[in-house]
Amino acid sequence: MAARVTLQTIADRVGVSRMTVSNAFSKPDQLSAALRERILAAAQELGYVGPDPAARALAKGTSGAVGVVFTHSLRFAFTDLVATGFLGAIAEELAPTGLSLTLLTSADEGDIVPARDVAMDGALLYSCDWTSRAVDFLHRRRLPLVYVDQNPVDDIPSVNIDDRGGARAAARHLLELGHRRIGLLMSGTHGPYGLLDAPETSDGHASRQRLLGWLDELGPAGAEPISARQDGTGLEQARWGARLLLDRPDRPTALLCFSDAVAYGALQVAADLGIDVPGELSVVGFDDNPLAAQVRPALTTVRQDIVAKGRAAAAALTAAIERARTGATAPAEHVLLPTELVIRDSSGPVGRGPVISARHSDED
Template sequence: MGRVTLQTIADRVGVSRMTVSNAFSRPDQLSPTLRDRILAVADELGYVGPDPAARALARGTTGAVGILLTDSLSQAFSDEVATTFLGAIADELAPTGLGLTLLTTNQAGSVIPARDVAMDGALVYSCDPENTGVEWLLRRKIPLVFIDQNPADGVPAVNVADRAGARAAAQHLVDLGHRRVGIVTSGIRGRHGLIAPEDTGDVIDGFVADQRLTGWLDALTPAGITPVIARQPHGDPDSGYRAASELLKADDPPTAIVCFSDALAQGVMEAAVDAGLTVPEDLSVVGFDDSPAAARMRPPLTTVRQDILAKGHAAAAALTRAIEATRTGEPQAAEHLCLPADLIVRASTAAPRA
């Protein structure tokens, strides 16, 4: 048998080509009995359905949305916060039938995913402020939602109260009596290693990192504390270990360290143990995120909780609303949602030794 087409099935069933097409794309137009008969013949003939590219061209939609990530996809799948967030997005999109396409900023030859991949809309998740992918998506004028980005006029956004959460974390250490405090953070561009607060202008960071640094300083500066910042290119436990190792080698090392993420905090705690210190008696450690790993650490990690599931569901819901508004031509306000960030005190923090 040659190539099986809609007409092949129509001839076998004895209906029109349009009726067969409706069985796949508009099932509500047929009786269940007729549709089942058409699908049974299609299965018998080995027909899998209309060509997706042709169907997308006819409908003017792709059935897919993108999510733009700064980091590599391998890192996204190895980080518990990122995987939880992506899972929440997938759950929210499941009833809509929309597929999720992961986009990186890496370019292979002339291919730029944010410019070249077909999609009905996109989520921009915690991207570098100089990410060219964001610019390409904006230029395409497709529906967008920013997550953990600097909110922009006309673009729906979902953020967390990062500054308030970081302020609460640092204030917790101040209230415990700590006066020598280190900060461990990460960022791809700019300077790495030990950085004084007044030199952070030489560092290019994203919106979230800037917000958290500002929040830490909101509490530390009024207390007369000048922290030392240890900055690494990546945000994994190994990077936290290297950063803490630098901080703890100082002549007057910190008695407490606040971290950009729980993953970095995990590495900080491991470095402290390897240096012969006890957490929290010799070193208090605070993370950010309240990832699944935070409560499993020993001791359990004091951290700032953000609702990762709520963030993913809210972002995906905002995008589906924006796509539907674009399809129907209805105006829609670009809402900026800010989710709370709450300090969760566990056993990794205590007053400094006398």
């Protein structure tokens, strides 16, 4: 059996100290380029791939990883276009730091609680369920945390978008087009169905803020909102919720949808039922994910800057980790990013066909 190659083995081969070899891997700026190249060549010849990551993390007191904690199944991180764009922006922002991403779910799965057991230097809590044990363990571990799409609290940095303002703009757009009987198509996995009576009880920061924003405009205008809430977040659940609103004789003339994915389900149901969009029904989404401009009719929606949100979240977390490492203190920063109404082809005047002059799109 071949002898185990160590830092000392390489040091003996090159004729330098063990610390010099260690610096060649972890502090290359401490050595000349020529000496480092000699050490790495010797390491390769001896079959040494580098210091053990676990041992190095233990010595540094860092794991080299940060967590991104989701509410639902991790499949959501790979199938939802908003989530994938958000993660991509985080990864890009973290790349220069050498930190890696660990994806976790806040869903309880018996005795398995990754948020309790996985080594990480900090975590982003992205639209999480506050009743879960995972969230409780993250706080008890006293890790640096950043909230994203969550209710801000005084002592933890947060990054949110102006959900309420964006929702107001969407509702105002439909009111200006003459709509007064407007369906509200929500998304969620739990919570009451009587949302219009108590909108503050809607689960999730984004759900609550978007609902409140719609009602800010619809109430004073004397509009008649009709709510439906799907049980879950998939396309089939979105279609089910849309059918509740559209397959009825007194159906609304317009729909405000929690997300573009929900709006896409509504467009499919409208097509199934032979309802013309926007001639008989206007549909407005939220997020402006890539799907919004690709569907037909192209979707009127509220744009959020997913990339800016991901970068801001990653920057806030790396700053929080650095403060924890150095013992520095600073007030928690709460970032609120703007939203923008994007008018496309899925919305039009009540009871009329499409009016092209009233539209603009990304291609104009």
